Amino acid sequence: xxxxxxxxxxxxxxxxxxxxxxxxxxxxxxxxxxxxxxxxxxxxxxxxxxxxxxxxxxxxxxxxxxxxxxxxxxxxxxxxxxxxxxxxxxxxxxxxxxxxxxxxxxxxxxxxxxxxxxxxxxxxxxxxxxxxxxxxxxxxxxxxxxxxxx
Numbered sequence: 001x002x003x004x005x006x007x008x009x010x011x012x013x014x015x016x017x018x019x020x021x022x023x024x025x026x027x028x029x030x031x032x033x034x035x036x037x038x039x040x041x042x043x044x045x046x047x048x049x050x051x052x053x054x055x056x057x058x059x060x061x062x063x064x065x066x067x068x069x070x071x072x073x074x075x076x077x078x079x080x081x082x083x084x085x086x087x088x089x090x091x092x093x094x095x096x097x098x099x100x101x102x103x104x105x106x107x108x109x110x111x112x113x114x115x116x117x118x119x120x121x122x123x124x125x126x127x128x129x130x131x132x133x134x135x136x137x138x139x140x141x142x143x144x145x146x147x148x149x150x
Contacts, residue, residue, distance in 0.1 A: 001041075004029070005037060005041060005046075007027055008023065008027065009041065011026060013147035013148065014147060016050045019031075020035050020038070053145075061110065061111060062110075063111070063116050063138075064141070065110070065116055065136060066105060066106065066108075066135070066138070067105070067106040067134070067135045068098075068104070069106060069124060069130055070101065070102055070130070070131050071104075071131060072128065072129055073129075074103075078129040081129040082129050085123060091108045091119050093107050093109055094107045102134070116135070120133055
Protein backbone atom coordinates (compact mmCIF):
# COMPACT_ATOMS: atom_id res chain seq x y z
CA UNK A 1 0.00 0.00 0.00
CA UNK A 2 1.45 3.33 -1.04
CA UNK A 3 0.47 6.90 -0.18
CA UNK A 4 -1.98 7.09 -3.10
CA UNK A 5 -3.79 3.97 -1.84
CA UNK A 6 -4.02 5.60 1.58
CA UNK A 7 -5.43 8.79 0.06
CA UNK A 8 -7.92 6.72 -1.93
CA UNK A 9 -9.06 4.90 1.21
CA UNK A 10 -9.42 8.22 3.02
CA UNK A 11 -11.61 9.64 0.25
CA UNK A 12 -13.79 6.53 0.12
CA UNK A 13 -14.26 6.52 3.90
CA UNK A 14 -15.61 10.06 3.68
CA UNK A 15 -17.83 9.36 0.66
CA UNK A 16 -18.08 5.88 -0.85
CA UNK A 17 -20.26 7.30 -3.63
CA UNK A 18 -17.39 9.23 -5.18
CA UNK A 19 -17.00 8.29 -8.80
CA UNK A 20 -13.69 7.21 -10.27
CA UNK A 21 -13.70 10.47 -12.20
CA UNK A 22 -14.06 12.56 -9.01
CA UNK A 23 -11.33 10.58 -7.29
CA UNK A 24 -9.04 10.75 -10.32
CA UNK A 25 -9.29 14.55 -10.28
CA UNK A 26 -8.35 14.70 -6.58
CA UNK A 27 -5.49 12.19 -6.84
CA UNK A 28 -4.22 13.26 -10.24
CA UNK A 29 -4.74 9.77 -11.72
CA UNK A 30 -6.76 8.42 -14.61
CA UNK A 31 -10.17 6.90 -13.87
CA UNK A 32 -8.90 3.49 -14.98
CA UNK A 33 -5.98 3.72 -12.51
CA UNK A 34 -8.43 4.62 -9.73
CA UNK A 35 -10.66 1.66 -10.62
CA UNK A 36 -7.71 -0.75 -10.67
CA UNK A 37 -6.47 0.49 -7.29
CA UNK A 38 -9.97 0.32 -5.77
CA UNK A 39 -10.46 -3.22 -7.08
CA UNK A 40 -7.08 -4.30 -5.69
CA UNK A 41 -7.90 -2.77 -2.28
CA UNK A 42 -11.19 -4.69 -2.29
CA UNK A 43 -9.53 -7.97 -3.31
CA UNK A 44 -6.78 -7.53 -0.70
CA UNK A 45 -9.39 -7.01 2.04
CA UNK A 46 -8.66 -3.35 2.83
CA UNK A 47 -12.18 -2.41 1.69
CA UNK A 48 -14.68 -4.78 3.30
CA UNK A 49 -18.02 -3.22 2.35
CA UNK A 50 -19.83 -0.09 1.26
CA UNK A 51 -22.67 1.10 3.51
CA UNK A 52 -25.08 3.97 3.91
CA UNK A 53 -24.92 5.72 7.28
CA UNK A 54 -28.55 5.89 8.38
CA UNK A 55 -29.98 8.36 10.91
CA UNK A 56 -31.22 6.28 13.88
CA UNK A 57 -33.48 9.02 15.24
CA UNK A 58 -35.24 9.41 11.88
CA UNK A 59 -36.04 5.67 12.12
CA UNK A 60 -37.51 6.20 15.60
CA UNK A 61 -34.60 4.52 17.38
CA UNK A 62 -34.40 7.02 20.24
CA UNK A 63 -32.35 5.00 22.74
CA UNK A 64 -28.75 4.01 22.17
CA UNK A 65 -27.02 2.02 24.89
CA UNK A 66 -23.90 0.04 25.62
CA UNK A 67 -24.59 -3.23 27.41
CA UNK A 68 -21.94 -5.26 29.21
CA UNK A 69 -22.69 -8.97 29.44
CA UNK A 70 -21.05 -11.52 31.70
CA UNK A 71 -21.59 -15.17 30.80
CA UNK A 72 -22.49 -17.80 33.36
CA UNK A 73 -19.66 -20.09 32.23
CA UNK A 74 -17.08 -20.09 29.51
CA UNK A 75 -17.23 -22.81 26.94
CA UNK A 76 -18.36 -23.65 23.44
CA UNK A 77 -22.01 -24.28 24.37
CA UNK A 78 -22.42 -20.87 26.04
CA UNK A 79 -20.55 -19.15 23.21
CA UNK A 80 -22.83 -20.76 20.64
CA UNK A 81 -25.96 -19.78 22.59
CA UNK A 82 -24.76 -16.20 22.98
CA UNK A 83 -23.82 -15.99 19.29
CA UNK A 84 -27.39 -17.12 18.51
CA UNK A 85 -28.70 -14.20 20.59
CA UNK A 86 -26.39 -11.81 18.73
CA UNK A 87 -27.51 -13.05 15.33
CA UNK A 88 -31.24 -12.98 16.12
CA UNK A 89 -31.45 -9.61 17.92
CA UNK A 90 -31.45 -6.78 15.37
CA UNK A 91 -31.24 -4.18 18.16
CA UNK A 92 -27.67 -5.34 18.79
CA UNK A 93 -25.73 -3.60 16.04
CA UNK A 94 -22.22 -4.53 17.17
CA UNK A 95 -20.55 -6.71 19.78
CA UNK A 96 -17.05 -7.09 21.11
CA UNK A 97 -15.40 -9.64 23.39
CA UNK A 98 -13.48 -8.00 26.20
CA UNK A 99 -10.86 -8.53 28.82
CA UNK A 100 -11.87 -7.74 32.37
CA UNK A 101 -15.10 -8.37 34.26
CA UNK A 102 -17.51 -8.29 31.29
CA UNK A 103 -17.21 -10.89 28.56
CA UNK A 104 -19.02 -8.85 25.88
CA UNK A 105 -19.79 -5.24 25.14
CA UNK A 106 -22.87 -4.69 22.98
CA UNK A 107 -23.93 -1.53 21.19
CA UNK A 108 -27.71 -1.44 20.89
CA UNK A 109 -30.34 0.83 19.38
CA UNK A 110 -33.92 0.58 20.67
CA UNK A 111 -37.19 2.37 19.97
CA UNK A 112 -37.56 3.47 23.61
CA UNK A 113 -36.68 2.51 27.18
CA UNK A 114 -39.41 -0.14 27.23
CA UNK A 115 -37.78 -1.77 24.20
CA UNK A 116 -34.36 -1.68 25.90
CA UNK A 117 -35.89 -3.19 29.04
CA UNK A 118 -37.43 -6.00 26.94
CA UNK A 119 -34.07 -6.72 25.28
CA UNK A 120 -32.28 -6.89 28.64
CA UNK A 121 -34.87 -8.87 30.61
CA UNK A 122 -36.63 -11.02 28.00
CA UNK A 123 -33.68 -11.76 25.72
CA UNK A 124 -30.35 -11.38 27.51
CA UNK A 125 -31.15 -12.23 31.13
CA UNK A 126 -33.65 -14.90 30.10
CA UNK A 127 -30.83 -16.87 28.52
CA UNK A 128 -29.25 -19.45 30.85
CA UNK A 129 -25.80 -18.60 29.48
CA UNK A 130 -25.97 -14.98 30.77
CA UNK A 131 -25.27 -14.31 34.45
CA UNK A 132 -25.04 -10.52 34.57
CA UNK A 133 -25.95 -7.50 32.46
CA UNK A 134 -25.03 -3.87 33.01
CA UNK A 135 -26.25 -1.13 30.70
CA UNK A 136 -25.25 2.46 30.09
CA UNK A 137 -27.70 4.63 28.17
CA UNK A 138 -26.13 7.15 25.80
CA UNK A 139 -27.18 10.70 26.69
CA UNK A 140 -25.46 12.35 23.72
CA UNK A 141 -22.92 11.28 21.13
CA UNK A 142 -20.13 13.85 21.29
CA UNK A 143 -18.28 12.44 18.30
CA UNK A 144 -19.94 10.58 15.49
CA UNK A 145 -18.50 7.34 14.20
CA UNK A 146 -15.66 8.43 11.98
CA UNK A 147 -13.20 7.13 9.46
CA UNK A 148 -10.26 5.00 10.54
CA UNK A 149 -6.95 6.84 10.86
CA UNK A 150 -4.85 6.07 7.79
